[in-house]
Amino acid sequence: MPIRYVGRQPFFRGKTLHEIARNLKNLGVGRVVARSNLLRYPEKSFYRLTKVIPDMTDATLRQCTAWGLKTFRGEELGEFRIDSGHKADWILIPKDEEESFCTIDAKHEKKSDIPQFVQFPPLLKALVQQEMEAQGQDSSKPMKLPINIHKGVVSRIKQAEDKL
Known part of the structure; x- marks a missing residue:
């Protein structure tokens, strides 16, 4: 009887962070690891492990607490606790490839x-002008709608200086 899979296929390709670290000398401190789902970006994303504490109470031996120097999309962010170590999509970068993998290309630096x-949509502009005229304000000035961008680690957008 053939095996029949039901449900969605898992997208994790790799091992957990603890499965990788427990097979390395000194629990992998100093080695470079990366999540396979972050390799989709053109910029490099990886961790250089600084501290690994295995969770020996876990029966499956898949849990550990780890810290590492985080590089996300080509920007070095400092030391962080790795919270996604239990996910099975971690890969170990071989020692002979670490130097070439960790070099950051300058061509992806531009944001x-x-x-x-931006200009108001026509209908919204008409409604705002009606409200301004009803309140007795001058509606003949050109109106512009401000754009609010969430600025964080993932958002690599910068706003140009624009004057009204």
């Missing part, structure tokens, strides 16, 4: 610029 303001 895209977007304006701080």
